[in-house]
Amino acid sequence: MAEAVVLRQAPDMGAAEFARWQKLIEVRTGIHLPEHRKPFLMLALSSRMREIGVEDYNDYFVSLRDGAPQASFEWACLVDLLTVHETRFFRHEESFELVRSYVRNLLKQNGEQQKRSIQAWSVGCSTGEEVYSLALALHELQDETGPFYYGVTGTDISYPALASAREGIYHLRRLIGLSDEQRERYFQAVGDDYYQVMPAVRQRTCFVQGNVHDLRHAPNQLFDIIYCQNLLIYFQPERRRDLLNQLVEHLRPGGMLVLAPGEVLRWHHPALTRIQNKQCLAFSHRGSNPQAE
Ligand SMILES: C[S@@+](CC[C@H](N)C(=O)[O-])C[C@H]1O[C@@H](n2cnc3c(N)ncnc32)[C@H](O)[C@@H]1O
Structure with missing residues (x-):
């Protein structure tokens, strides 16, 4: 109306x-x-x-x-x-499970965990739920693997979405996808039904504004994990492939690119191998390949 x-x-x-x-x-x-x-x-x-x-x-x-x-x-x-900014914590749980499995294997392979740092990039991060989900997944993994350093960068074209992501404050109804334990451990109440991500997790994240079609301003580093879901839907197939080829340039040898299932068809890159997982669409960079299962 x-x-x-x-x-x-x-x-x-x-x-x-x-x-x-x-x-x-x-x-x-x-x-x-x-x-x-x-x-x-x-x-x-x-x-x-x-x-x-x-x-x-x-x-x-x-x-x-x-x-x-x-x-x-x-x-x-x-x-x-x-564009729409719809997102939620642990939106595609199977993909996060794949990230955990990949990092576990990477650390095992590496042996010297203390010296290892895991860097992840959420491309089209909207209001931050995806960034904090990656951060929480990595943070919690340390209970199992012992400490390692991690950082998660979120980029998006939307200034308002990024402002909200940086604050990391969410209404209770947007915390679906998190367990009660995660809510208690990683969030603090900041007002009626509003919760903020704890500083210990927030300080491992950073948010940068940018258009994905102008990757000259993309983070100037290589990532172990590039997580790009529900962004390619806006683009024509040819554009999707161009964009993915550019993202690969930012992937560390042995790193992993995670897309949403079905987001790209018939795309191959000579440096990547499709990860065999029926529920996920992900690729690992041939380098020292940690083989996520
Ligand atoms: C549907 S949300 C996806 C959020 C999150 N990745 C998820 O899967 O839950 C799509 C996001 O892509 C962003 N976006 C759209 N076009 C973009 C562009 N050209 N460059 C960077 N971000 C863009 C939008 O601002 C929006 O926040």
Whole structure:
């Protein structure tokens, strides 16, 4: 109902105008908007245009197309409206189990645990639940393996999602996916039904804003685990493959890339081997391969 009201106020958009928006958005962000999403695009554009006092699609188009470098903030705001931030703790439990298994084997293989550091990257981390789930999985593993250093980096294009991720404060109903024990051990109450991730875990995380289609600003390091779920869905198959090829450049030899099941088809990379696990879509970098099971 609310959408219909806003749509009525949104200026009409002809086919040619939609086509040029479609193209600009896909070139700059990788996001593909099929024809049936035109009303959704009109809604997103007109809502943003109202916020910044622009009346005409064309004016907004020109400012986005030609307005570098300030336009990068504007692009982030627009992408924010075109994507959803749905996420939850331990969203795909089988993938987290694979991470635990991989790290266990990596540490075993390495032998000198004390000197080992595990670095993970959550690509498209939204409001942080995925980052904290990785951090908790690694933190808890130390009960079994003994201490090792770990760090988890989360990146996303959305400024508001990252601000919320950095705070690490969640309403009780968003803690589903966590056991009671995890909630008690790793969260502290900060108000009615709100809980914050404990500093001991938060201080092992960091959050960085960036567009995944511009990996020049990606974290300048190699990762043992790259975890990228529910982000590729916005992109066309060819873009997905390009992006994955670039992510591999950030994977340490022996590292593991974890995607969501079914997110990419017929993608092979010469440096990677598919991990045999029916419930997960993951690849290990041939190097010193720790063989997650
Ligand atoms: C559906 S959420 C997925 C969150 C988490 N990975 C999960 O699986 O629960 C998708 C996230 O991707 C982010 N995103 C979309 N396009 C992006 C881009 N071009 N660069 C970086 N992040 C992007 C969105 O802002 C959103 O937070």
